Amino acid sequence: MSPILFPSSRSPAMRPWKTDVRTCVASMSDGDFYGSEKSHIMSKAGNVKITMHCADGTTKVLKESLALQEGEVIDASSFINIGSVWPNLLSSLKKKSKTASTKATMMKVSDPIIFGHCVKVYFKDVFAKHADLFAELKVNVNNGLGDVYSKIKGHPKQAEVEADLMATYNTRPKLAMVDSNAGITNLHVPSDVIIDASMPNVDDKLEEVKCIIPDRCYATMYGAIIDDCRRNGQFDWKTTGHVSNVGLMAQKAEEYGSHDKTFEIPTKGTVVVTDDAGNTIFSHSVEAGDIWRMCQTKDAPIKDWVKLAVNRARASGSKAVFWLDPARFGFVGLDISFATPVEAMKDACLRARAGHDTITVTGNMLSIVPLLAGGVLLETGAGGSAPKHVEQFLKEGHLRWDSLGEYLATAIGFQELGERTNNPKSTLLGDTLMNAVGKWLENNKSPGRKGKQIDNRGSNFYVALYWAQELAAKDASWEPLAKALADNEAQIMKDLIDCQGPPCDVGGYFKLDEAKEI
Structure with missing residues (x-):
């Protein structure tokens, strides 16, 4: 596949990397979740029990019963008391x-x-x-x-x-x-x-x-991309390949360490998981202050995850790499690559610099997630900067949240729907929105950092304008909308800038007050 060339104005310039940059990643070498992980596949439906066997001879039931299906995977690990680390x-x-x-x-x-x-x-x-x-x-x-x-x-x-x-x-x-x-x-x-x-x-x-x-489940891959940039310099966004993601979303999805099977251990002992017959499935030796957690994933979503990854690789012609350690998970008989997260990250960087696209197939970094009833869920990125953006919006009515991920996910959603249902109208909406987002990037209509600059609302207006124009070029019925938006561009943008400045009160963070948010 040849490198993909973009107009020089398509993306803002990225700062160069120096070979002597001191940025680095520090993690544990043992005692973390990565080093203690144990997995088990249920050969038949049944229940498991989680018990803490304390060093003084007493026992405490942590989870009396957890019902599991045939083929369901349970996975447990422990993390040493990190206060000493x-x-x-x-x-x-x-x-x-x-x-x-x-x-x-x-x-x-x-x-x-x-x-x-x-x-x-x-x-x-x-x-x-x-x-x-x-x-x-x-x-x-x-x-x-x-x-x-x-x-x-x-x-x-x-x-x-x-x-x-x-x-x-x-x-x-x-x-x-x-x-x-x-x-x-x-x-x-x-x-x-x-x-x-x-x-x-x-x-x-x-x-x-x-x-x-601390945990190597994450640390190694971030260290790999930092090392790649230190060694090879900044990526050339004009020719770099794309790295997309197919993520596993379990039924009744559980994020590791966020559920009722995660415990802070009160005393030295052993955490034991047993089946209906009392047989030990796996166990972990623990000390006071350690963290122990177990997660479950049903068989059906795993199969659907693999299916989507293969379909995406076939449709795009891109290499698909499962971010799974071959030594720990084994090869499942598919003609696709397996690599540890750190090796998969190195491969993705190498391919991107050569202009090749790569599909990363990961367990919990979501981008394209299969829905068991059909279709896909496109996750647009987590909001690590959201608290600061919300604070600025409440203070001065300027929302600098960049919705590029949402725009692209919407476009791909229409394209996927069009392909799956053979609906040319859906495909047209997706293709034209993708072109509109390209024009949006070329014209740099992303939100500004400061008040009285274009913010998220203005960015949304320009996506609507460019989308309508792209649609009008293909279908004359969209021409009135495209013309109306273009004719009123100056006034709309003036209104969206002038309204900034005063503080905003929306009555909450996650759950807003409808009367105040209007």
Whole structure:
């Protein structure tokens, strides 16, 4: 496949990489989820039980019964008490500009525990000095440093605690910032940082970073792409190949570490999973403070996931790579490649630089997800920067959220529907929207960073304008809409800019007040 050439104005310039850049990834070498994973396929339908066998001879049932189907996969792993590991992961940071903590956005049980240990280690002197006070205030460090600020507010010792926290920054390594203008660091709230979000430092300027990702399930592939850029320089977006994704979404989907089969271990012992007959399926030796988790995935969605990956590879002519360790999962008889995440990332980088497209087939990084009743779900990316964008919108009515992912997913959705149902109208909508998004990129109509610039609403207008124009070129019935949008472009954009400035109150974050959001 030849490299794909794009107009020079199609994408904003990307900053060059230097061979001596110090950005790196730090992770554990053992004791993490990756190193302790065990899997089992149910040969027949049945129930499993999860029990904690304590070192003192007592037992505690963690999960009395979990009903499983024939062919269903259960997968369990443990993570050592990371409180003793964080000092090593934080070491050498004085030679780096700053640190980025662990991903703690999606895994609502396990990741906040890991995150909380980092907060306590980084601010160890403050937590030692004010241990009794924090216990009295019921500070939950798993909610981040922000919980300290929230619980101490109005207390006689508020000023003292806040001064001690601020003094820590003078003696400890620099932290990545979520909002440098407001002094919100990486450690304030676990859900503010997602693993692939960029984090500007003071004055919104990017710096070299030591990305601390304790679990090797994630760390190795991010280290691979950083090493690739250090070795080969920045990607040339004019010729680079595309890397798309087909993700597995289980029925009653469970994100590892977010469900009722994740436990923080209270004492030394062994966690044992048994079947109906009392036979041990697998077990893990654990210590106090360890995290143990188990996940389940039904057989039908796994088969459908493989089917979609093969169909996408056949339709696109691109290489498909399953991000599975061949030594751990085995070959399932399909003429497709298997590679560990780190090797798959290296291969994707190599192919992209040569202008070749690659389909990554992964277990939990979603992009195209098969629906068992037919069709696909197109996931457009997680909102690692969403909290800061929402804060800016509430403050000055400027929403800089970039909906490029949503535009592309909508276009592909129409194209997929058209192909599956043999509907030329759907195909036309998809093809013309894809062309419209290209024009949108060429004309740089993405949201600006500051108020009184084009924001998400203006970007949406230009997608609608370009889409209508592309449709009108194929079907005259769209001409009136295209003309009306073009004739009123100046006034519409003026209205969308003029409305910015005053603060906005939408009555909530996840659940809005309908009366206020209108």
